[in-house]
Amino acid sequence: MSSKIKPIKSVSLVEQVEQRILEFLKENRFKSGDSLPGEIELAENLGVSRNIVRESLSRLRMLGVVESKKRKGMFIAEPDILSGIERIMDPDLLGEEAMQHIFELRLVLEVGMSELLFIRKNDSDVVNLQEIVDREANDPLCKTDLQTRLAYEIEFHSYLYKMSGNGTLNRFQSMLLPVFHYMMQQESKSAAEPKRGSISHNDLVETLRSGTAYEFRENMRNHLTPHFSKLS
Amino acid sequence: MSSKIKPIKSVSLVEQVEQRILEFLKENRFKSGDSLPGEIELAENLGVSRNIVRESLSRLRMLGVVESKKRKGMFIAEPDILSGIERIMDPDLLGEEAMQHIFELRLVLEVGMSELLFIRKNDSDVVNLQEIVDREANDPLCKTDLQTRLAYEIEFHSYLYKMSGNGTLNRFQSMLLPVFHYMMQQESKSAAEPKRGSISHNDLVETLRSGTAYEFRENMRNHLTPHFSKLS
DNA sequence: TAATTTTATATGTAGGACATATTTTAGATA
DNA sequence: TATCTAAAATATGTCCTACATATAAAATTA
Numbered sequence: 001m002s003s004k005i006k007p008i009k010s011v012s013l014v015e016q017v018e019q020r021i022l023e024f025l026k027e028n029r030f031k032s033g034d035s036l037p038g039e040i041e042l043a044e045n046l047g048v049s050r051n052i053v054r055e056s057l058s059r060l061r062m063l064g065v066v067e068s069k070k071r072k073g074m075f076i077a078e079p080d081i082l083s084g085i086e087r088i089m090d091p092d093l094l095g096e097e098a099m100q101h102i103f104e105l106r107l108v109l110e111v112g113m114s115e116l117l118f119i120r121k122n123d124s125d126v127v128n129l130q131e132i133v134d135r136e137a138n139d140p141l142c143k144t145d146l147q148t149r150l151a152y153e154i155e156f157h158s159y160l161y162k163m164s165g166n167g168t169l170n171r172f173q174s175m176l177l178p179v180f181h182y183m184m185q186q187e188s189k190s191a192a193e194p195k196r197g198s199i200s201h202n203d204l205v206e207t208l209r210s211g212t213a214y215e216f217r218e219n220m221r222n223h224l225t226p227h228f229s230k231l232s
Numbered sequence: 233m234s235s236k237i238k239p240i241k242s243v244s245l246v247e248q249v250e251q252r253i254l255e256f257l258k259e260n261r262f263k264s265g266d267s268l269p270g271e272i273e274l275a276e277n278l279g280v281s282r283n284i285v286r287e288s289l290s291r292l293r294m295l296g297v298v299e300s301k302k303r304k305g306m307f308i309a310e311p312d313i314l315s316g317i318e319r320i321m322d323p324d325l326l327g328e329e330a331m332q333h334i335f336e337l338r339l340v341l342e343v344g345m346s347e348l349l350f351i352r353k354n355d356s357d358v359v360n361l362q363e364i365v366d367r368e369a370n371d372p373l374c375k376t377d378l379q380t381r382l383a384y385e386i387e388f389h390s391y392l393y394k395m396s397g398n399g400t401l402n403r404f405q406s407m408l409l410p411v412f413h414y415m416m417q418q419e420s421k422s423a424a425e426p427k428r429g430s431i432s433h434n435d436l437v438e439t440l441r442s443g444t445a446y447e448f449r450e451n452m453r454n455h456l457t458p459h460f461s462k463l464s
Numbered sequence: 465t466a467a468t469t470t471t472a473t474a475t476g477t478a479g480g481a482c483a484t485a486t487t488t489t490a491g492a493t494a
Numbered sequence: 495t496a497t498c499t500a501a502a503a504t505a506t507g508t509c510c511t512a513c514a515t516a517t518a519a520a521a522t523t524a
Contacts (some may be wrong), residue, residue: 004506012510014290014318014507014508018319020318022319022325025324025325026322026324026325029324032327033334038473038474038475039474040474041474048508048509049508049509049510050284050509050510051286051507051508051509051510052509053477053510054287054476055286055287055290057291058246058287058291059290059291059294061502062291062294063316063320064318064320064321064518065325068474068475068476068477069474069475069510069516069517070473070474070476070515070516070517070518071472071473071475071516071517071518071519072474072517072518073473073474073475074474074475078325078326078327078330079320079325079326079330081317081320081321081326081330081334082317083316083465084294084295084315084316084317085313085314085316085317087250088254088295088296088297088311089297090258090315092257092258092261093254093257093258093297093310093311094310094311095264095310097399098310098311098313098400101312101398101399101400101401102400104311104348104398104401105400106346106400107344107347108340108341108344108345108347108401109340109341109344110344111343111344111346111347111449112340112341112342112344112345113338113340113341113344114343114344115339115453115460115463116336116340116463117345119463119464149521166333166336166337167329167333167335168334168337169329169333169336169337169340179475210473211380214378214450214453217343217449217453218446221347221446221449228347231347231348231351232351244476245476245477246476248478257512270504270505270506271505271506272505280477280478281477281478281479282478282479283476283477283478283479284465284476284478286479286506286507300505300506300507301485301486301488301505301506302484302487302504302506302507303484303485303486303487303488303503303504303505303506304487304505304506305504305505305506306503306505306506350484
């Protein structure tokens with residue numbers, strides 16, 4: 001009775017069919033735009049009901065692997081890596097551990113992102129960032145209202161992701177925002193300090209303007225020190 | 233007729249129901265383990281057929297938001313952020329642009345990861361990494377066979393992700409491996425050079441042993457130089 | 465030939481029926 | 495009474511049929 005007996009196969013039919021279809025697509029090297037066998041044909045070939053096939057295709061459709069039009073049938077599309085994540089990236093759905101992982105991920109990304117920023121920055125980016133920083137500095141609410149501070153914080157860092165020129169990275173960040181917001185409110189609840197490193201947003205813009213990727217990376221690391229120091 | 237007419241809403245019923253259920257879960261702050269109304273009840277309340285509800289729930293089940301047992305019904309679970317990505321992370325399914333984004337993401341992660349490594353490393357980690365490096369150095373195949381070199385490359389870097397102590401990051405990396413593999417083979421196909429920076433794996437281990445997070449970060453950046461120099 | 469109507473077809477939705485697993489209840493046995 | 499056993503109840507899992515709907519393709523008309 002050492003441990004448990006083998007579960008044989010408690011995988012649902014839908015899941016099996018989903019896998020089979022995915023394998024089918026990979027093996028046959030389908031190109032984006034190619035059309036797929038119809039639902040009834042798939043159902044017959046796989047030996048399952050059309051319902052099962054439809055549920056499987058519904059999943060693949062959600063992931064962007066296939067698209068379907070009314071009479072044309074289904075055809076291959078380029079899957080969207082983030083479409084699955086997008087739906088569940090919510091503090092009310094995720095567990096504490098996942099939230100912590102995501103928060104750490106943010107720190108990793110922003111420190112590691114420096115090289116991309118220097119490869120792809122242009123003059124208008126620096127101007128726009130400076131505008132955000134100036135607006136932040138001149139906003140009287142910033143001294144008193146936590147929400148206002150958070151809003152500027154998010155606007156500034158969001159712009160950096162946009163600058164990275166990596167659309168996936170950028171979208172990923174924008175859907176991480178609710179989690180950031182939640183985590184930073186939790187932080188500011190536990191400790192009353194404003195949570196700033198010795199490097200300000202203004203310093204970061206200046207580094208971006210006339211510094212190096214290496215300097216920006218270390219300055220960003222410094223800027224995020226309050227968050228890093230919370231890690232165990 | 234400036235642009236297009238409004239598309240009104242051609243969102244499928246399944247998608248609408250999926251959203252409604254997700255909203256329902258968020259609003260009511262369901263805790264993990266709470267049980268959900270049954271399929272028939274949901275179908276009646278939403279005014280749709282049970283099929284639609286089942287397709288929606290099938291999607292949520294795939295994302296890990298809910299689980300279902302035969303007689304008990306459905307209950308809330310903590311969603312897995314990566315379960316959606318996992319299925320489609322394949323060079324045969326993704327487009328060129330997505331692959332490029334992912335490849336860049338890898339570079340960003342490994343440079344930014346340094347701090348986590350130094351927070352969570354322990355002695356055995358350094359020993360294990362050194363073992364990998366030694367094995368690599370003494371393997372005669374390494375000089376001639378590209379696949380062997382790639383295997384050591386992947387083993388070494390994979391261990392770093394494991395060291396990060398961030399399970400999400402680690403799993404993410406492991407599912408990125410097929411894409412890495414593909415991209416690096418493409419790289420080595422276009423140019424015959426072995427593609428190494430001036431910092432070796434051995435140097436990285438030494439830095440991890442007796443250096444600082446700052447030094448490791450810059451050494452990693454240096455180690456990855458051949459890849460960075462390919463970016464536009 | 466070009467515009468229009470018709471038709472055919474694959475997906476989208478609905479609803480009913482039965483299978484299956486598991487909890488609960490009821491029953492039988494000691 | 496206590497315990498083990500068998501039956502019923504119930505929610506998900508699977509299958510089937512029918513019809514709605516949109517639209518590409520064919521047929522018809524101007």
